[in-house]
Amino acid sequence: MKEDSNKSDTNGFTRRKFLRGAGITTAGSVLLNTGLLAADFHSAPETGIYMGPDAVTVQMQINGQMEHLTIEPRTTLATALRDHAGLTGTKVVCDRGSCSACTVWIDGKPVNSCMTLAIDVGGREVTTIEGLAPGGNLHPVQEAFIEHDASQCGYCTPGMIMTCAHLLKENPNPTLEDVKIATRGNLCRCGTYPHVFKATLAAADKMK
């Protein structure tokens, strides 16, 4: 899904969100400790700004909350979530984008947080397993995973659920083949796939 109106402007900030929100608090990845924070959003500078190599404080929209994280530019989003934001639900398994255990959504799309630099998130919104169903509720996919025993050791589960929940957002009537195709990047070493498939199809039914 393309959202041209939501694309970043030349500042790297999301203009729509800036206009909609209360000024800088909704802008992402803003450097807070250099005095450049007050950069004029309306007259875009011709050149960008250097950050790092030492730690910088960035703002990031995670699960609907604005977080201030002090990170080095090399910090991956997965590390930022796990070691800086206290959100350890997102798992790092291969650390190379091959297993999708670290799947989070950025602007609603599943990506590998281990292959994304936190500083690169910018004004986009990050959704993690902890924020999939806010307010202590469960997403229908989470409910179905419980019901159909779709986790054994459970270490792939957060990434698997983020993938399956995204599928149902895009395709409310998936076939078994669709579920398999959607999860083709998600490794489960315990071999829980049959129950993952079943749970996702059941969740789709329930969401109708």
Place this chain on the structure above:
Amino acid sequence: MNNFSWYNAKSIEDALTQVNSTASNEIYRQTEKAAILKAGGTDLLDLMKEGLLQPKTIVNIRELPGLDKIEFSNNDGLRVGANSTLAEIAAHEDIRKHYIAFAQAAGDAATPQLRNMATIGGNIAQRTRCWYFRSYDHPCFRKGGDRCFAKNGENENHAILNNGSCVSVHASSVSTALMAYDARVVIVNSKNETKEIPIADFFVAPGEDPLRETILEADEIITHIRLAKPASGTKAAYIKQGARESHDWSIADVAVVLEMNGKTCKRAAIALGAASPVPLRSMRAEGALAGNQITHEIALEAATLAMERARPLAKNGYKVPLFINLIQEAILNAS
């Protein structure tokens, strides 16, 4: 990864002012001031995590305006911004309609998550997946070393054609499709000069320069990929074979574009991936089809010709029958 400075470029010009090297230039080196480009970053982070690359500055071009557009018109054909993701390409209606092999190749690459991140510019510029190249501990030709470890080593995934000094295969299976469509790569440099290169000329074979895989220089950015509007009667097919279906690097992939006049093939383009260090067009196979009706026999003849010069290594002989079967199948699927 060692630490680095981060620079969010505001324009192409801005980016090219800041950048002073390429990822390929910096493999195995620790230049004091190396500043290199990052688009989707998936291959870059991989190289950095392996310690193969330690840039001092990363110039981020992922947010550059205009580079993520996909446009199609009957006059100009297809213009794909270099920052378009593989997922966007695979799902794009015009691409699916007019360039099905391209859409399929993009949709078959990597995992759904990576396809949401990886850009087409980065995809064609990525480095080989040869496991010796990717290992810090194997100083091979392509890293400035003195030998090819794969040639007499673990070479089951490696090249069967043009496998002289380096036997790696090119990593981009999307490029196989682009080769068959005679895509052109649009590159702009720091002097704001734009050039448009046939994709076949974009790649650099190890014999020419083992240290790089593309012609890209430090002051250049890929801005677009262009594909001409297919002639009427054009049909295409793409087949990728991995050792595993879920997601895998290609062990053999084939893109076929046929310009058909009724049952007769006017012109054929047959591109092979994972066969040689750079994606390859098989002129011999194409010649066998041109002017002929497509039958099982002629498809097999073309496929066999494509493999005529194959020189498999100790562990990849299976690729020869595999390619013959896939090329034949792709020709028949396209026709």
Place this chain on the structure above:
Amino acid sequence: MDTRKEKFPYGIPDHNLTEIEREIPADEPPAWPVNDQLQEVGKRRIRVDARAKVTGEAKYTSDIRLPGMLYAKILTAKVPHASIRNINTQEAEKLPGVHAVHILRNEDNSYPDVKYVGQPVAAVAADSLDIARQATRMIQVDYLEKPFVIDVEQAMKPEAPLVFDAPIARQADGGDVGVVHDGSKGQGNLRGPSTSSFFGGPRGDLEAGFSQADVIVEQTYRTQVQTHVPLETHGVVIDWKPEGMTVYASTQSTKDVRDELADYFDLPKSRVRVICEFMGGGFGAKHSTSPYGPVAAILSQKTGRPVWLMLERKEEHLMAGNRPNSIHYLKIGAKKDGMLTAIQQRSHGTAGVALGAGVGRVAQILYECPNFATEQYDVLTFAGPGAAWRAPGNVQGAFGVEQAIDELAEKLNLNPLAYRDKIDQSEVRKVLRQRGAKQFDWSRWKPAGSSTGTIRKGLGVAQSTWPRFVDLDSTVEVKIYRDGAVEVRSGVQDIGTGTKTIMAQIVAEEFGLKTADVIVRIGDTIFPDAPGSGGSKVTGSITPPTRNAAYKAKMELFKQIAQQWQTDATKLVASNGMILHKDDASKKVSLKEALQRMRTGQITASASRSDDYGGFAQPWGLAHGHLGSVQFAEVTVNTDTGMVKVDRIVAAHSCGRPINLTQIESQINGGVIQGVSYALYEDRVMDEATGHMMNPDVDRYQIAYSMEIPAIEPIIVEEYPALSSTDAYGIGEPANIATAAAVANAVYNAIGMRMYEIPITPARILKALNHLDQ
């Protein structure tokens, strides 16, 4: 010991179920009826920790974050064989954020010789993992490189470089049980042979056996090295304070890790507390924390801070264990009527620098055969150590044996399933074959080569056996509280198999509660000792103590209620949240109220389990009888591409009294999928010239993902051996043994060419079909 006599259900329902009288300890609970008369046991119940897993709230070892915690990273050897002349850590120590560097040393302070790529050399603790990683790259190691050998057959040659020039003992990793691996026998890198298991040694006379044979199959089968790839790597978080060491460990055995670290640092066991609440997979390799556990402890001691040390994916592949490969020679003779006359087995395999590369006991015990001998050799090579991996050895063994049986059947012109009916004495496998064949529709089977064209279909079957192991050092505590809580506690860990849930089910059954009402607190050595998760022994070891402790606590409560009702405690029953008098309907009280009336705030009962009713086959805890498994595979082979796809597996299994059908199915699915993955995809690729593993990732180390998953239809056959208060057994290992053989038999059935080596890759299929040399 006081005993009493008790009648138990015995046998297989809908087949030969009967009753048997056993003499049992007087304080153990009465016999349970078969599952369909129980409320919670034998039913489908939701995992008690499922919610924590689907919300991301579950804290695994890798998720532990303690105040002041440092992150550690191990530096591993880059060369396969060397002595280390010098290690320079100056640069690394200067890097800001680095708190400690530790170099591994021998007791005499020298550097240990490097024996494989990936061997730990040093470690760094720093403020972040990124800093620790950077620092390890700055440590300079000066290697004096030495010759090495990677290939098994090369390593066996007398002139090959020696891995060890002295006898070595099997490294205890707690996972394997079976063939004795004797590293003191043999010469050079060739150690052994091991010729016996706890089922005995050679039988009869091979020569005489083969002379009686009308048909003989003689073949060599080869399997690859498979690495475990648990999604959570091996690792610990260790907080070593003067008063004691707290260890969060991703382990299959809290008890073993505690003992190991206490032993290593000469601490009383009571000063080492090991916690494993959630654990991200182990499959056999996580019984020990050696060598990274002691490293983390030393770093914690040096810095006075908690230290987080999880292996990185590459290190996991290189140092944390693998299933050894096998070159497995089999010669099996049979008479015209099919009866086996002799089995000769000889195997060579490498567990790298460790021992344990056998092929298990399948050839020895799966079928009756009067003449049998095995010689299982370990070949030492300069590669990372093997470790137990779901049915160690037996998976490799079954791959050969169950193909050889198919080959015999073909020579005898018999349907492979009918042939197994003829030579297999196991009653439970007979039932598994019947029910499995019906579900699978085995009647579709046709001889090999019947399928033609590009897309060829094939059917295959294979079976296996697994002993019932019991760890008698298994204790459980049940606490009931005046506020209504019912809690079960044990040191046992749940590695994803569902141990927490089955313990809750058993306590719930005993108290007439729902499974979800029971609080389960396990995975902590402050609770009573319990078995490691290996050998499929947890269920058989922990469920009887769970029931026994629950029963004891319940009887204590009953005594108090009975006193109030002026009756006998044995007259009371707990059912549906109520305590009732069996003979007097007027006497009843809710469990909640009964608990409120307790004389003390809590009642705590602790129990272990007795020897099996009727005794063990071996006093250390080997039960009589076996767990059965028969798996049917349906495959498609594309002769153009060489791709094999497993379309469907029917997996028929027995595990005594099933406790949670859903969880058992999950484990069967997992065993089958790992078997498919082993048969078709996984392979540790070693570069013989440099000694490096070329695919230490989950990209080029290929594992089955979603598109590779067949339709799996588990069949669970209840079987009551009347051996304990629960009669329940594990399923982990049995689910994994037969799959690769069933797939290989099906591939042969599809293409008429037998694959003697796995993984069955497109390369191998195309090589065979196109008669390529290489």
